[in-house]
Amino acid sequence: MTKWGMVIDLDKCTGCQACTTACAMENNTLPGENWQDVLYYSEGSYPTAKLTWLPRPCMQCENPSCVAVCPTKATYKDMDAGGIVFVDWNKCIGCKYCMIACPYGVRFYADEKPVVEPDVRDVFPGEGQLHAPPYQGPDSDSVRGIGIQPKGVVSKCTFCYHKVSKAPEGVADLDEDNPETKEFTPACVRTCPPKARYFGDLDNPESEVNRLIADQRGVRLKDHTGNRPQVYYLGSGADVPAYQSPKKT
């Protein structure tokens, strides 16, 4: 059975945020509600200061803590869909417990104060939708949290399931450089200028993602949580520094 996974090579990532922008465009998210974001960290001081960055999509965990806490089974892990974690917008009651339980902070309750002004919801008000921008993606699947989200529900990255699900059966990798799989590759992977992202089947020993994880010692973020992400990082920079009080830095 397919198990979709992502590999992000931090030594190649330039922190350009093209992935963030592509995700927002592909999924019609509200400005600032970044299902995929790049976080920046600075440590040390001149002349030995260090700047690192970390692209952060939903980890689509093998053992997702967000699923067990959901009182309505609105959040679920679909093994038939490559192990992607979805939110069923028809079942979500907006209790936000999944947001509390996610160790990675990749769930969004967009029914909040605007992160970016002007508030797009006032510019393009929608009936039944949180906002109704003039361009809307053609794919919509409220059971999987795909499309423009309605009010009062939680949303998250779907690994662009509306694209991935159309990939040829049994394919090992979805590569933007391969004309046969380009259209089915998640937006963040397809748009990455330095090709720092790879997407493929973690259950297929022949896949490029598995080879990279094995050869370059892929690591998972916050592995101690036991959530076992399906997103792996290569290179330096996945050792995210713990929170430190600004008073001490």
Added chain:
Amino acid sequence: MNKGNILQGPMGLVLMIVSAIVALAAFGYAFMDLSSVGHRSFNTTSQIPWGQPIATYLYFALASSGLGMIAALSLVFGFKQFLPIAKRAIFLSFVILIAGMAVLAMELGHVFRMLWVIPLNMQIQSAMFWMGVFYIADLIFLLWKFQKMEGQEWDSKTSKQIGIASFLAVLLASGNLALIFGMMSMRPFWFDGLMPIYFYLTAVASGLAAVVFFTYLAYGFNRAAMPERTRAMFEGPMPKLFAAVLGGTVLFIAVRAVTGVYTNNPEISVVWREFLFASPVYQASLWLGIIAPFVIMMIAGLRSNPSMQVLVSMAVFAGLFAERYFFVVGGQVVPLFRGTWEWGLIQYTPSMTEWALTIMGSAMLFALFAAGERFLNLSDMPAEPAPEGATAAA
């Protein structure tokens, strides 16, 4: 009916009407905001998804559980000294839970959807599913027990069995509520297997504050107007119990604070140092709302003083509300990933709409309580049994 109960007269009517108007006005304000701009009217964010409305719900739900436990002292465990407040405690427990649920309903994204998706999907792995089950059971048993009391069935077998079931429901509901927070290993400030014990203790403290304040309110803050057995309870066992429970609360907070400050884990130590202890509001609530009341209740000359008891109940009421608020928000203020724009602790201040929900719940409580005092005899208690010697002589 007790003639000393001022809430059965015009004062009760005034309190009921004014509280109902305040509750309706607050509801109207919050409803208008929520229906026009949705949860944009809250200051909660995707980083701090649970704010003051959740803290208010938690406070009311636990005060309700505390009142249920206080009622169980006499109804389940046979401490007859507490019988004078048993009926009022059961009633308060019921209405305060209704008020809490009303606040929670306004906080959720889709409250009516909840009514069918939870029973149809049976997600038994979720503590929040069990919260619904246990608190509904709690409500049913409270209502049933109250109905038995109304029918003067204080000591029947069925009444006792319902009392025990109600007590168990209270324990399960508040213990499970604690685990909603205590099982979150990704939120180290909350992650604690002993959280149910902490919640039981503070639930009883807030329940005592409620029953002391509302009993005094019913009698116009005049202890002389109370029935003799109620008066005796306030002069003897009640303040001693209050002192013991506040002492336990102080101890628990101290232990959590010491371990919290000592640890290197910034998701715990920074919360204690830079969010709780750095806040004048938290300091005031801790010292004036919990520690000072404990000291007052420990002094024999003060703890029986009616004015002191009312003052302590009000202080603890406020102190524990702040405790709940800082507990809920404290678990979320450290950003999960300090990155991009999050250089310090995440800032959160409740919005006017969120305050309106807190006011709505509080006013609901006062209105329902005043209605209860007016239309139901909450001071009722079974007749005092004859002394054993008298029975033997007869």
